[in-house]
Amino acid sequence: MLAAFGAGAVTGTVLYGIFGQRLPRRLTFLVGLIFGPLLLFGPLIATPPLPVVLISVALSGLFFGPMNSLSAIAVQETTPEEMLGRTFGTITALSTVGIPLGTVLIAAAAETAGIISTLIGMGSVYVLLAIAMFFNPALNRWTRPDETVARNGRRRSLN
Numbered sequence: 001m002l003a004a005f006g007a008g009a010v011t012g013t014v015l016y017g018i019f020g021q022r023l024p025r026r027l028t029f030l031v032g033l034i035f036g037p038l039l040l041f042g043p044l045i046a047t048p049p050l051p052v053v054l055i056s057v058a059l060s061g062l063f064f065g066p067m068n069s070l071s072a073i074a075v076q077e078t079t080p081e082e083m084l085g086r087t088f089g090t091i092t093a094l095s096t097v098g099i100p101l102g103t104v105l106i107a108a109a110a111e112t113a114g115i116i117s118t119l120i121g122m123g124s125v126y127v128l129l130a131i132a133m134f135f136n137p138a139l140n141r142w143t144r145p146d147e148t149v150a151r152n153g154r155r156r157s158l159n
Contacts, residue, residue, distance in 0.1 A: 001053060001054065001057050004054040004055075004057045004058040004061070005040075005057045005058065005060060005061040005064075006061060007058055007061065008057070008058035008059060008060060008061025008062040008063075008064075008065065009061035009062070009064055009065045010061075010065065011061070011062055011065060012032075012061060012062040012063060012064065012065015012066055013065040013066065013068070013069060014065075015062075015065065015066075016028070016065060016066035016069055016070075017069070020066065020069070025070060025073070025142050026139050026140070026142040028066055028070065029066070029067070029070045029133075029139070029142070030130070030133060030134060030139070031063065032063045032064055032065075032066055032067050032070075033067075033129075033130035033133055034127065034130050034131070035060075035063045036060050036061075036063040036064040036067070037060070037123055037126040037127055037130065038060075038123075038127065039056050039057070039059045039060035039063065040056070040057060040060035040123075041119055041120075041122060041123030041126070042056070042123070043056040043057070044119050045116055045119050045120055045123065047116075074142070075087060075088065075091065106118060106122070109121065
């Protein structure tokens with residue numbers, strides 16, 4: 001399953017690299033946030049045959065593929081140049097700390113509530129947070145750099 005997700009994510013990243021400059025950033029980000037977890041958690045909850053799970057997980061990776069690129073673009077465009085190293089360092093450190101903490105919490109939840117209930121909870125939280133992102137005012141102003149420069153003469157998209 002991990003290999004299928006990875007193959008989908010690499011494909012999604014490459015496709016975004018090829019076609020991303022033509023896509024609206026906000027919509028691309030939000031579509032990935034909605035469909036990525038639905039395609040990941042839905043089949044795991046339904047427990048279909050393995051080939052169905054592998055296809056769904058690969059499709060999930062495809063939707064998640066552009067997410068890191070889009071996040072990095074947002075940070076680079078909104079962070080003062082002299083703060084980029086510290087900003088990326090902080091983001092990386094916090095992301096890395098979350099991995100073992102999340103693993104312990106999810107293992108405890110799966111032991112207590114069961115795997116399917118834990119997957120339903122994880123998927124629900126993910127999708128609810130993704131839906132909330134539709135109402136994030138910073139994302140409403142997220143455009144391609146050429147649109148931002150034309151509008152206000154600056155290269156900051158999320159300010």
